[in-house]
Structure formats: structure tokens, C-alpha cells
Amino acid sequence: MTKDATYNYLLHLADNALILAQRNSEWCGHGPVLEQDIAITNISLDLIGQSRSLYQYAAELINEGTGAATEDTLAYLRDTRDFKNCLLVEQPNGDWAQTILRQFFFSTYQFFLYQRLQQSGDAHLAAIAEKSLKEVTYHVRWSSEWVIRLGDGTEESRNRLLNALDELWMFTGELFVPSAYESEAFKAGIGVDVSALKANWEQRVNEVFEEATISIVSTSAWMQSGGKEGAHTEHLGFILAEMQYMQRVYPGCEW
């Protein structure tokens, strides 16, 4: 196991959490109802917390006492091609249905991932997974309930949910195709074999969709990929431009 692979693996997990947090936080102050404004912000806060733990650990790993890398240099000073998040999390919020479905797909994936990651040979990573799993369990429940509500709500909400499915389905395949660093991390007993999560994920998605009275369109549809290796959609550049603005304009400052 190379140190690089562990480092990249941690960045991948952290970037997933941070980029989705950044997206969800766009809702803060603009949610459809006050209680849900608070709920989506909570999820955003949980995800920022997860990303921070992972970045801090990644920084520790490459610093070896030099202290040059921090959670903030990793989040704010890498460019688009270095970000390793999956394409799903960088997709725009769209309407509430799209945000909900993106959350449901991702949280369900993260749930099975962290469940196994608790047994990671890396004790530090296992501890982060264990702590995060409690939060993610709630995210899955909350987003599942909303998928059901929208699917089984009004004709409009159902149509919007189906639209969201159309928009997002093509970004779900990537979750279960391991990148080089994921494979290496798995072989070294540190990471999870993501291809093995697919069956569980599909089962859970199908259960919730059944209650929502909708179904997965066509499972043979083309799947987009590349995010994990830094080949992103055009959205990520704008997310980073905004997120990193202060650190780029005022380099090297304390905040």
C-alpha cells in the first residue's frame, strides 16, 4: 500500500462530503419551509464535519511533522483536476426534488460504505466512519421519507421527482466502479470494495422507490464517470471558484 493511495482515498472521501455540503448549504435561508431549511442545513453541517476529520487526517499523513498541509490548504488550494469527488455530489441543486434525490442516492451509498469502513484496518479511518455513520443513518431516513413524500404526494411532485431521476441516474454508476486508489486501499485492507455495495444500494433504492410508487427507469442507461479521477462536469470549477475565493484573493492569511 503506497502512502499516496491512502492519501488519495482520504481526499476522495473528504471531497465527496465537502462538495455536497457546499451544494446543500446553498439552500440555507431559501428552503421551502423553515423546518426543512434547518434540516438540510444540518446535513450540510454534518458533511462539513466529516470532511474536516478526513482532511485533517490526510494532512497529518503527508505532513510528517512539517505542518505545511492543513484541512484548509486541502480544501481551498487544490484545483478542479485534483478534486476526487464523484460527479453526483457536484450536480446543481435544481429544485427540491433534485436535491432530495441526490441526497438519497448519496447518503444510501455512504451508509453502506461507512458501515464497512468501520472495519477498516486503519483505526483512525474506522473511527471517523463509525462516528459519521450515525449522522448518515439519519440522512438516509430523512431523504427516504422525502422521496416517498414527493413520489406519493401530488402529480406535480411526482413529475418533478421523475425529472430528477432523469437528471441524476447517470451519475450513480460511478459510485460502484472503483478508481485505482480505491482498489489499492481495498487490497491493503484500508478501504472498501465499492463494487460490492451495489446490490445493497439497489435493494434499498428499490424499496424506497416502491413506497414512492416510482421505479428505476432503465438500468442499462449510460453511466457518466471520471469525477474520482479528476475529470469533472463543468459545475465543479464554479463551485471551487466561489468556495476558494477568499483564500485565493488573500493568500496565506489567518481567518
Place this chain on the structure above:
Amino acid sequence: MSVQELEQIFLAKIEQEIRIEPKDWMPDAYRKTLIRQISQHAHSEIVGMLPEGNWISRAPSLKRKAILLAKVQDEAGHGLYLYSAAETLGTTREQTINDLHSGKAKYSSIFNYPTLTWADIGAIGWLVDGAAILNQVMLCRTSYGPYARAMVRICKEESFHQRQGFDILMVLSKGTPEQRAMCQDAINRWWWPSLMMFGPHDSESTHSEQSTQWKIKRMSNDELRQKFVDMIAEQVKVLNMTLPDEHLKWNEETKHYDFGGINWTEFWNVVKGNGPCNKQRLDARRKAWDEGAWVREAASAHAAKRKMRQEKQIA
């Protein structure tokens, strides 16, 4: 019991510092004043999320991003407590929100100013939350029970907000020349509008006298404002910054700070809707509400369907 007798009981309770509760008889004007004030307060919490929300995506560090996000979320929670308190007086949240969107109900004018730099987030926490706290601490002892209890919960969080805001400015004040300039500039822009938060002078204030008699208010606008100036004039020294007022000076006789005149033309102008962001703030709230309509409809449609299915099962 005659209305006069009921009114006597009510006034006696106020006199004896017994809280008025939702089921108690109360004069119509007392109820109306409270509905107006509490919903105005609730709207201020909610509209107040917007200027700070403007910096969530650009917060300069992950720690600051998390703190800011949690802070703005707290404000949503405050709005929620206050809408609930207003509901105990016989309004609904929907009605109250409609009044905001139609322009009938007001909210604190301070939120009609723009947040231009990161330092504004510090200045808002320190000055705006700082001014709000003084008002809210007083309201913890207001005569209407649900309002007072909401305030107790809110005050605890507000003092965190003020400390976090001050901390942002503290870091800037010890930073690079650019950061220090950013800090001073934000203080310059937010100082006068925060003094205006306490409202018109006591001599000009229309609702004050009756509210004081009913113990809804326990300190006058000018008393609270003076308290605020005295507090901030000291704290600004810790930052090594200045307040943009050449008349600000300690008065040994009164044991208070003297300060310059407030630009009341600007104040009334912003109240009337001509502030730099009045339109954007209201538009943003209306947009969120209108675009959320289908979501709220879906939620209630689904809830109704579920209830029906459950009833069928039981039958």
C-alpha cells in the same frame, strides 16, 4: 364578568409581575401589539438569514464556514420559536408570512444593508447580534409568557453569535494591512445602522408608552441605545479600531459615552423600503416561499393519503 372587571384582573397581573398566558383574557390592543411585535421579530430572524447567508459559500476556512452555517441555522430556529409564540395569540404562520410578503409587516431595517466583505460577517455578529441581545435580554422579562420564554432560549444562542462575530474581527485586526482595513471598513458601515436598530428617539416613538405600561417593553429605545454605545465603545478598543463618530466621547458627569446625531432621514428612508437591499431581501423571501409551494402541497397531500390508508387498515 364585565370587560372592566376582566381588565382590572389583567392590569393587576401586570402590576404583580404575573405573566399573561395564552388562555388569559387580555385587551384587544395588547394582543394586537404583541402580534405585531412578535411577528416583526420573527421576520427579522428570517430575513436576517439572508445577508449572512450571502457568505456561507465563500467563508474563508472550513471552521468559519461551519460556524457561520450553524449561526444562520440558529436564526431560522429563532424564527420558528417566534412564529410559534405568535400563533398562541391566534394567528397562523401562513398569515404572518403573507403579511411579510405583501409588505404589510415590517422587519428590522438593518438587514436591508449589503454584506460586501467577509469582515461584514464579523461586524454583524458583533454589532447587530450585540444590539439584538440588549433588546432580547429585556424581553426575557416581558409580560407575555410565551414571548418571554422564547426569548430566554434565544438569548443563550445570541451571546454565542456576538462572541463569534467579535472573534472574526479580532483575527482580522491582528492580520495583514488589507485585513485590518477590511475590518475598519465593515465597522464604519455597520455602526450607524446598528444604532438605528433601537428605533426612533423616545420622544418620537409611537408605540412605546403603552408597551411600557403593559410591561411588554421595560427599557426605552434611548436607554437601550445608550447601553449599547457604552458597551461597544469599550470593546472597539480591544480591536484597536475606531467607531466612525467624531462626537463619541466619555462623559465623566453622566458616566456614559456621548455620541453624535443619527441620520434619521436615512432611517425612515430604509423603513419605507428604499434601503440598498429592501427589494432583494423581500424578493428572496417571496421566491423561496413561492417555489416551495409545491413541496408543501406534496407533503400535506402525502400526509392525507397516509392517514386515509391507516384509517382504512383500522376499519
